[in-house]
Amino acid sequence: xxxxxxxxxxxxxxxxxxxxxxxxxxxxxxxxxxxxxxxxxxxxxxxxxxxxxxxxxxxxxxxxxxxxxxxxxxxxxxxxxxxxxxxxxxxxxxxxxxxxxxxxxxxxxxxxxxxxxxxxxxxxxxxxxxxxxxxxxxxxxxxxxxxxxxxxxxxxxxxxxxxxxxxxxxxxxxxxxxxxxxxxxxxxxxxxxxxxxxxxxxxxxxxxxxxxxxxxxxxxxxxxxxx
Numbered sequence: 009x010x011x012x013x014x015x016x017x018x019x020x021x022x023x024x025x026x027x028x029x030x031x032x033x034x035x036x037x038x039x040x041x042x043x044x045x046x047x048x049x050x051x052x053x054x055x056x057x058x059x060x061x062x063x064x065x066x067x068x069x070x071x072x073x074x075x076x077x078x079x080x081x082x083x084x085x086x087x088x089x090x091x092x093x094x095x096x097x098x099x100x101x102x103x104x105x106x107x108x109x110x111x112x113x114x115x116x117x118x119x120x121x122x123x124x125x126x127x128x129x130x131x132x133x134x135x136x137x138x139x140x141x142x143x144x145x146x147x148x149x150x151x152x153x154x155x156x157x158x159x160x161x162x163x164x165x166x167x168x169x170x171x172x173x174x175x176x177x178x179x180x181x182x183x184x185x186x187x188x189x190x191x192x193x194x195x196x197x198x199x200x201x202x203x204x205x206x207x208x209x210x211x212x213x214x215x216x217x218x219x220x221x222x223x224x225x226x227x228x229x230x231x232x233x234x235x
Contacts, residue, residue, distance in 0.1 A: 031057050038070070047074040065094035069101065081108045092124075099125045103135050110138070113180035115146045145174050145181070152188065161192040168192075183212050187219055194222040194229075202226035 038053035054071040061067060068087040075084035085105055092101035102125035109118035119142045125135035152167035168185040175181040186209050193202035206223035209216055227235040 027060065031060060035067075042070065042074065045077070047077045050074045051078070063094055065091040065098070065101075068094070072104070076108070081112060084108060097128045099128050099132050099135060102128070103132070103138065106135070106138055106142070110142060111178055111180075113178070113184060115142055115149065115181075118142050119146050141175075145171060148174060156188070156192065156195075159195075161196040164192045165189050183209060187216060190219055191222045194225045197229055199226040199229035203230070 034053050034057050038050050038057065041047070041050035041053060051071060051074045054067055054074070058064065058067055058071065068091040072084040072087035072091070075081070075087065085108055088101045088105045088108075092098045092105070095101070102121050106118045106121035106125065109115075109121060119139070122135050122139045122142060125132055126139060129135070148167055148171045152164045152171065155161070155164035155167060168189050171185045172182050186205055190202055190206040190209055193199075193205060203223055203226045206219045206226065209219040210223070213219070227233070
């Protein structure tokens with residue numbers, strides 16, 4: 009403005025200055041809300057700021073943290089993916105995305121994201137540790153599914169038992185493993201065991217279609233037509 013004053017530009021500059029003051033105030037409020045663990049308020053304030061400051065990686069990472077705390081992992085992933093693109097060598101974003109996918113039971117996408125982290129820094133301790141865990145689990149699941157395709161149901165059951173031992177902390181892997189064991193037992197005509205394991209799955213997920221179908225097959229083997 010000092011180099012080239014004109015009424016139009018002055019008006020525009022004043023508007024921008026006022027807006028930047030407002031955004032700084034919102035930013036302070038968002039940080040304050042985050043610190044007092046009012047994540048809903050923090051998200052609402054960050055939404056307003058990010059509508060203007062679209063390319064701010066730090067703000068996106070902060071909003072992702074709020075989404076994680078609020079149990080909205082898919083929204084967190086969206087912000088973290090943007091942050092990974094906006095900030096060079098953002099290993100932290102890739103690590104967090106990989107961890108979220110892993111917690112959601114999507115081991116293949118988790119593996120893909122943690123590899124991106126290691127491409128940027130092969131000595132990243134957290135990423136390397138996660139990579140080893142996900143790779144091992146992924147290999148076991150792939151191997152078990154290959155056994156199922158070959159009709160080697162006992163081998164598949166043993167492999168899914170190993171999956172549950174490899175990851176005892178994240179419940180979704182045990183549930184998925186039991187669902188596949190239930191399928192193998194049913195296919196292997198071990199009806200009593202199949203009914204037991206399928207029922208365990210259905211207690212956790214009453215609308216699990218695969219477990220319902222496999223338990224139905226097991227009931228047929230036992231001539232339990234009503235069930």
